[in-house]
Amino acid sequence: MRVPLSWLGELVDLAPGARGAEVAASLVSVGLEEEALHGGDITGPLVVGRVLTFEEQIQKNGKPIRFCTVDVGHHGQRVTDGIPQEIVCGATNFEVGDLVVVVLPGAVLPGGFAISARKTYGRVSNGMICAEDELGLGEDHTGIIVLRDYLGEAAVAGVAPGDDALALLGLGEQVLELNITPDRGYCFSMRGIAREYWHSQGSPAGAFRDPGVVPSNPPANLDGYAVHLTDATPIDGSPGCDRYVARIVRGIDPSAPSPGWMRSRLTQAGMRPISLAVDVTNYVMLLVGQPLHAFDLDTLSGSIKVRRARAGERLTTLDGVDRELSPEDLLITDGGQIPLALAGVMGGATSEVTESTTNVLVEAAHFDPVTIARTSRRHRLVSEASKRFERGVDPRVADDAAQLAVDLLVEFGGGTVDPGVTDVDTTSSRTAYPLDVTLPGRLVGVDYSRDKVVQILTDLGCTVEDPGVAPLEVVFVTPPSWRPDLVDGPDYAEEVARVDGYDRIPSILPTPTDGRGLTHAQLVRRIVANALVGRGYTEVLSYPFVSADFGDILGMTADDPRRSAVRLANPLSDQAPLMRTSVLDTLLDSLRRNISRGQRDVALFELGMVTRPLPGASHTAPVPGVDRRPDDATIASIDAAVPSQPRHAAVVLTGDADRAGWWGAGRAADWTDALDAVRTVAGALAVPVAVSAGDAAPWHPGRCAAITLADGTLVGYAGELHPKVLDRLGLPARTCAAELDIDVLTTASAEPTRLKGFSTQPVALTDVALTLAEDVAAGDLQSVLREAAGEFVEWVTLFDVYRGEQVGADKKSMAFRLAFRAPDRTLTTDEVSGFRDAAVAAAAARFGAVQR
């Protein structure tokens, strides 16, 4: 909403000397949002000029340049010598004799652009002929402003060269642009803004002049144009239209222009002047917030019927679009048959006021906000009218608004008003709300007196009835017709607080008493992230959107459950319509970006949610009412529809894991680094995990480890990525990765660690080298050795692997060191040998291992 300061000053007394910034601050203090302050930023001579001559030359760049002489009246710098102002202009949209806008040397345009006489294209230009954008009037820079086109023939009739163009274009004054929140529909009018400004000044008596009260407004009678309101299918019980005022003005001069002040106010408010009838409806809408529609009476057949659209009905709206209507759309129809307008949104082409229209029917109606909102959304059609109706228009101002329009059409169009006044009014009066006067104070934390509460609400236009009987705290408040947003206690509390001033709200730190700190799951995520950072991984936060063929790219089998992904109905890009089912899906993109930016050794991790819908499950969540808590079954069915979203951590690394340097060569990242990351995470959480050969996409089938808990629960996978996947993604060969289900690790680490005792006796070490078949897994062998080594074994570790002629084909030799310790004594050599022999015997029995 754009608010010209001079217009505002007509409706409410501005504080002495208040300029745009002060007025904006006052309005902000009562809860309006300032968007911008326009105008008032041009200084110096900006005048009307008449083009006397021009000489056009084509420049080297192929563009034409006009060397003009312009009559700028007494502002001409050499006018006494009889020499006209010489100005160079790059535009060609004007003719000799046209009136244009000229800025002269010494002036400053918006943005601090100072004008001086300067040489351009070989000649001196004493000023500039202006385009719209240069004056901050709009975005247009296709040509200069030709006043006849810009203001209209009639408006320039009395304009002469040398006249002040600042005033002519309304540039001399400031226009405040405000952002109107959805609850403040009434502030989409000068009336509402003026009222708010008045409140910001303490609502002084007589300082606000309500333009919505029109003394000339006659009572309705039965002689008016026939109007019928019907609604067989109201939305949520609200009829589509509950008030329709129709007035007729005949004999308007179709060539009569709108008055200059009206045109300039419309321009300042961001609307383009069109014709008297249209300008008047827009002007009245800006003034009192009531959208009006003007029909060409001669295109109507005798009666208007407001009804819902029928299936299959169509209407071509004023914007030239032929629209298929929905039975929820509300229509203004001619005699019930021919659609004339989409009620409250946009008029139709057939009944439009044209340049030959002389008889006009003015509509001032009140439409249901939900109906208008839905139609506006359905047809993707947002108009000045729909914006206001969906936020709520004052239902009581319709007749006054119609009268304002009638008066203006009569005054400036020379028309005659019909005595018939149609006002079909089925609105009901608002019921009084029993307000506990202590509520504002209890909610806001400021001690408002009863008188203060009553005074503020009365100033706001509420009717406050004080019964003076028990319960004594209660008064009955009927909100004003323009405030549909005032419904219950807190609404009134906010009104009291904002008018009294939010700056009076104290600052009191609340003191909760039973906080239990971060949950285990929250701590786990911090531990995991920090541990990975310690191992050299950098955290990234990638977008969770993936392409439709991610499963193929990652080489998943057809029945891989991770292929089941949530699809977005309106993705940002058709290239990425799905939600990721693993973090690796999107982490690999981050890796690729780093590589493409010249990084070679990269280690990344991400910890975030993945979305895992059950394959084939219908994810439809019920939408219960909000008048009470939904029952547990309904909440459960909402939760059941929300897909499972476990948190995963993924790491990916490529290049050197240990960097090269003056100390020597680096060590290329390999599958062991991916497993180290897993062991880092599991170790940080003190969760024992088992590693076995795995086979899952997108890993290399021979270099993939499955990570499980002791009970077999799958935690994730780690290893080298599949060469084909790397190839498809354009990632370096041998890139390694791991992905872990952090929720699983969270559960597994939930119980506090119980300390197991450890011995302080001397340790006994013994080594054993075993020859066995190549396909025996080291992990399996180690487990068997450990299990068979008896109760005193402390650890078993593989320290050498040997392959060669000495051990034979398809065989390998593995050397293990075993450490033993008893809790209470030094073990003898014989004892240790016995333990070792038992371990070797078990390995022999299980795997055919032979001790070397």
Add this chain to the structure above:
Amino acid sequence: MSGPTTPDAATPGQGADLPAALSEEALAAALEQAQVAFAAAADLEALKAARLAHVDKGAIAGARREIGALPPAAKAEAGKRVGAALDAVRAAYTAREEALQAARDERILVQERVDVTMPTGRRPLGSRHPIELTQERLVDIFVGMGWEVAEGPEVESEWMNFDALNLGKDHPARQMQDTFFVDPPDGGLVLRTQTSPIQIRTMLTREPPIYVVAPGKVFRTDDLDATHTPVFHQIELLAVDKGLTMGHLRGAIDHFVRAMFGDVKTRVRASYFPFTEPSMETDFQCFVCRGADDSCRLCGGSGWIELGGSGMVNRKVLTACGIDPDVYTGFAFGFGIERALQLRNGVSDMRDMVEGDVRFSGQFGMAV
């Protein structure tokens, strides 16, 4: 060496019977030779050779061997004399050895000197993402005061994300939020547009008093550019208790601002959000210029920075969650984590936060 000290040693005739090698003079001379040789040894190797020549072999060792041939009466005297000479030569040796060892050690330490300015870092440290770090920092401010952290799903039901928050299907504010809908669009699922559904989930499952801070990822259908990102992060406060007022809301916000931006003032004004009534918008004093610089880049010269929206939890929201609005009141406050990062850390381009370039996060290490 001193002369004889015992009465026996003074017995005339006995000394004259000793061989020359055992004479006091001879031993003194041998000792002196040894001392000279030790002193002349330039390193431990040479000292070892000198020891061989003067201790293990040489005159004193020779004298010692001759003792065995002496008559028993002379043995004691001779033994004592040779022993004294040996002690003296060993002491001389040890002194020289210690001196040479000390010199060697010192030389080795000098030789082992390295250039500590050479680069290190076979395995550099990684880094956390500053959004996560900022989120943790914000959370910790409140956890330290007894609040708890609540979380919820990112793919969320429309009821939790909109309806329960007093954003019915036809609410104008619901149209302003550019929502990602899960297919099919009428399935009632969206990517949450705000962290507020966490408030709903908390109130549905907990009894007041509730004091929770709810951080998380949220989604809007904006294209990525310098100032917009379709995926971003919010943090919200929710308190529901008996007797809470806008004063408590303001107190919580003031504390938050001080913890994040230092000791700066705040100002509040009325605003509108469907899920709160009354609603409030807070600005805080520019912590760079405190209003003293008309050309301040952070605040644009106004001296104030917009913080975020808040308000008292709408009665309708409490009701939808089964909390009696006549018994309890509550407040809620929301803030963008990216915005905190922009303000505190000078991150001006949103794209840096989402692209995952290691040179971005790397600047923050594990602290923000």
